[in-house]
Amino acid sequence: MTDPARPFSPQIATVFGGSGFLGRAVVAALARRNFRIRVAVRRPNTAGNVQPFGFPGQIHAVQANLRSPESVERAVRLSSIVINLVGILQARGAQSFEAVHADGAKAVAAAARAVGARLIHVSALGADLASPSAYARSKAEGEILVRAATPDAVILRPSVIFGPGDSFFNRFAALARMLPVIPLAGAEARFQPLYVADVAEAIARAVEGAVPGGRAYELGGPEVKSLRELVQYVLAATGRRRRILELPPTLARWQAAATELIDFLTLGLMPRELVLTRDQLALLGRDNVVSEAARAEGCTLEGIGIRPTAIEAIVPAYLIRFRKTGQFDIKRDAAFGSATPDDLAPRSAGPGSGFHPGQAAGPAAVGERARR
Numbered sequence: 001m002t003d004p005a006r007p008f009s010p011q012i013a014t015v016f017g018g019s020g021f022l023g024r025a026v027v028a029a030l031a032r033r034n035f036r037i038r039v040a041v042r043r044p045n046t047a048g049n050v051q052p053f054g055f056p057g058q059i060h061a062v063q064a065n066l067r068s069p070e071s072v073e074r075a076v077r078l079s080s081i082v083i084n085l086v087g088i089l090q091a092r093g094a095q096s097f098e099a100v101h102a103d104g105a106k107a108v109a110a111a112a113r114a115v116g117a118r119l120i121h122v123s124a125l126g127a128d129l130a131s132p133s134a135y136a137r138s139k140a141e142g143e144i145l146v147r148a149a150t151p152d153a154v155i156l157r158p159s160v161i162f163g164p165g166d167s168f169f170n171r172f173a174a175l176a177r178m179l180p181v182i183p184l185a186g187a188e189a190r191f192q193p194l195y196v197a198d199v200a201e202a203i204a205r206a207v208e209g210a211v212p213g214g215r216a217y218e219l220g221g222p223e224v225k226s227l228r229e230l231v232q233y234v235l236a237a238t239g240r241r242r243r244i245l246e247l248p249p250t251l252a253r254w255q256a257a258a259t260e261l262i263d264f265l266t267l268g269l270m271p272r273e274l275v276l277t278r279d280q281l282a283l284l285g286r287d288n289v290v291s292e293a294a295r296a297e298g299c300t301l302e303g304i305g306i307r308p309t310a311i312e313a314i315v316p317a318y319l320i321r322f323r324k325t326g327q328f329d330i331k332r333d334a335a336f337g338s339a340t341p342d343d344l345a346p347r348s349a350g351p352g353s354g355f356h357p358g359q360a361a362g363p364a365a366v367g368e369r370a371r372r
Contacts, residue, residue, distance in 0.1 A: 006034045008058075013207055014038040014076050014117075016064065016108055017085035019047040021165055022122070025200035026085065028053045033204060040064035040075040066104025067094060072111045081207050082112040083120045089135065089167075090277055092268070097138035097279075105142035109149035118213070119153040120206045121146045122199075125192075125218055126288050127157060133282040143216065152213035154206045156199070159220045159288050162311065163196030164318040167272070172231050173322040174273045176240040183245045185252035185276060186284025187228040192220030194301065195309035202304050211304055218294035219301045222308045227284070237315060238322040256281045 013030055017023045018039035030037050031054040039047045039061045047061035064075035066086055076082050086104060091097050105121060112119040127139035146153050160168050175182055199219060205211050225233075228244060235242055247255060256278040263270040294300055301308050320327045 011080035013081040014079040029200040029204040069107045101138035102141040106145040155216040159192040187246040190287040194221035218290040220290040
């Protein structure tokens with residue numbers, strides 16, 4: 001919500017992809033800082049979910065399609081800050097990786113330059129022109145085009161992002177509920193999951209000018225875990241006993257080809273949790289973690305001044321719905337029953353608990369502020 005203690009900013013921040021998973025968190029973070037926010041999306045009627053984050057008139061949805069430079073130019077008029085969050089994990093028709101991640105990024109950067117706005121571009125950890133994945137190659141190409149148009153842009157490369165409504169932990173929890181055995185490709189691929197609110201905070205600080213431009217920042221969480229370890233964590237959090245079947249490369253390629261074909265034949269009606277594309281399989285061939293070079297240069301979440309939130313502090317709370325009896329059997333497992341959401345916990349559970357009463361909005365935050 002808007003902070004009544006702060007004056008309203010005369011600046012307009014245009015957020016492309018502002019109604020999505022990351023976009024909602026970014027809009028909320030900017031609304032708390034009293035920015036005027038323009039949410040640029042393909043279908044403005046889907047952006048109603050961000051309106052409650054601000055006062056009436058503070059957040060306004062406009063139509064924009066990255067494949068239409070004219071609509072992008074209209075969306076950024078009078079803007080002081082432009083944020084590009086748009087990304088896809090699966091190419092469909094005209095929504096190709098090249099069109100969205102490269103050409104779309106170029107259109108946003110050109111429009112931002114034309115109105116003299118600062119640009120914050122969200123790419124992805126693992127963006128590489130030499131990657132076997134079209135997704136990673138297009139992300140790298142997008143970064144090059146952004147730098148060419150706006151050399152002082154802030155580029156953020158997050159690892160896999162988690163939080164309520166994510167497509168990572170929720171995906172595996174759904175698979176555990178549906179299947180007796182979980183087939184797992186790329187089980188040894190390493191990830192560094194980070195909390196969506198931490199990414200939004202990094203973006204908000206960049207909007208405020210606290211993050212130097214002209215650099216790329218690699219964002220990761222506090223722990224590096226293999227995909228197998230993360231799936232095992234999901235099983236423990238949801239109280240499900242499932243066998244994890246690690247797929248050899250050949251069988252994984254067959255699975256990806258089969259699910260892509262079935263998804264195509266069913267006109268995209270196949271449950272998203274069951275779809276594994278060949279490009280996603282290629283991504284699993286490389287680790288998705290912050291590089292030592294980025295750590296040395298201070299181009300990380302910690303370098304920005306943000307302490308990353310632990311998985312254990314957030315994930316169990318929103319995976320409760322995948323347990324057999326929901327929250328009613330949570331006390332049977334002390335390891336996960338103690339993981340109360342930050343806005344409900346009366347006190348910190350330890351240094352790694354992710355307890356942030358100053359950022360929370362529930363009774364714990366009220367009580368903590370009253371004691372100060």
